Amino acid sequence: MTTTSHGAGAPPRPGSPATPGLGTAPGVRVRDLTVVYKTPLGELPALGGVSLTIEPGTITGIVGESGSGKSTLALSLLNAVQPPGRIKAGSVEIDGLGDVVELRGDELRRARGRHLGYVFQAAQNSLNPLKTVGKQLLDLGRSHGVEDRSALVREAKELLERMGLDGARVLDSHQHExxxxxxxxxxxxxxxxxxxQLVILDEPTTALDMITQATILRIVREVHKERGLTTVMVTHDIGVAAELTDRLAVMYGGRVVEHGPTMEVLGTPRHPYTQGLIRAIPRLSGDIAEAQGLPGRPPTLGTLPVRGCVFRERCPLRMDICETVEPPPVTHGERTVACHAVERSHSTAEQEEYA
Known part of the structure; x- marks a missing residue:
């Protein structure tokens, strides 16, 4: 069964909010976002002044090693960072909502679900084991003031059947079933x-077998296109990002170190961290030794340097300036890279071109 189409003049979906621009994929502009966590050592930054633009209607992937800040950034898009964490500075501007960081109370609760959707990394942790899926769906409808509960259930069944499931059976099931x-x-x-209209998926294929992974990715792609969404996907799997995303943001140490069209970032990576991630991918053919892991370990909250480049301890292009000055993100065309060595190389190439 396919999801019912709602074109111009059609009645709204059961959870439809009275939001300007409904049905239009929103753009997102993250500016100088800093998130800190309270620890015995004081407040330590998990995100250090992140800026990122997510274009309307795109699927943007966020990749990086564990602890790079991917999930913290994703939660910040919903203003959902929980104590002992907090958003210390910066903004998250979303079309139709404004700055989500400024939303509080009922206004923020209404935005989540009606405008912003989040699929958690561990799906079983987001479901109440004591209630059926259907009862949790009705709870969701009540919390958002949905009056037509029957229409809400019909919409849920259509979505589930669109994804290859028996909608009635699933709604009558508990999570362990x-x-x-x-x-x-x-x-x-x-x-x-x-x-x-903005959907964030946090590691949607983790702990799933390869066939189920492929099914989930197909569903995400089809639903994204059919519903006209803006989608953000957090993943540690470069292969998943390559298959699904339009644009890619590479994170390290709470910073976005490279951002651009996915095929360009993966085909001609510029930041040494992105290059290291790609070199570490195992090959199915050729010389197995060509896959080389990154030396060292990623930083933790307690070991992040307070100044300079966060990647310098593991970087083959390390220079003296990296010790004291954090590289600013520099944009050339559609690519943004934060690396002193890359920018110096680019400047040298430009000087030679015009000499």
């Missing part, structure tokens, strides 16, 4: 059923 892939699809349904 569903497989990992089924729970992940339930998470996608709950993120979309109130007509969210």
């Amino acid at each position: 569903l497989s990992g892939g089924m729970r992940q699809r339930v998470g996608i349904m709950l993120a979309l059923v109130l007509n969210a």
Whole structure:
């Protein structure tokens, strides 16, 4: 069964909010976003002045090693960073909502679900084990003031059946009666059923077998296109990012170190960290020794340098300036890179070109 189309003049979906620009994929502008966590050593930064533009209607991937700040950035898009963390500075401007960082109370709660959808990394952790999926769906509808509960259930069944599941059976099931892939699809349904236009998926294929992973990716791609969404996907899997995303943001140490069209970033990576990530990918053919892991370990909250480049301890292009000055993000064309060595190389190439 396919999801019912709602064109111009058609009645709104059951969770439809009275939001300007409804049905239009929103753009997102993150500016100088700093998130800190309170620790015995004081407040330590998990995100250090991140700036990122997400174009309307795109699928943007956020990649990097564990601890790079990917999930913290994703949660910040919903102003959902929980104590002991907090957003210390910066803004997250979303079309139709304004600065999400400034939203509080009922206004923020209404924005989540009705405008912003989130699919959690561990799908089973986002479901109440004591309630059926259907009861949790009705709870969601009540919390967002949905009056037509029957229409909400019909929409949920359509979404689930669109994803290859028996909608009635799933709504009557508890989480332990569903497989990992089924729970992940339930998470996608709950993120979309109130007509969210910005959807954030946090590691949507983690711990799933290869066939189920492929199914989830196909569903994400199709639903993104059919509903006209802006989608953000957090993943540690470069292959998943290559298959699904339009643009890619590479994170390290709470910074976005490279950002641009996915095929350009993966085909001609400029930042030494991006190059190291790609070199570490195992090959199915050729010389196995060509896959080389990055030396050293990624920094933790307690070991992040307070000045200079966060990647310098593991960087083959390290220079004296990297010790004291944090490289600013520099944009050339559609690519943005934060690296002193890359920018110096680019400047040298330009000087030679015009000499």
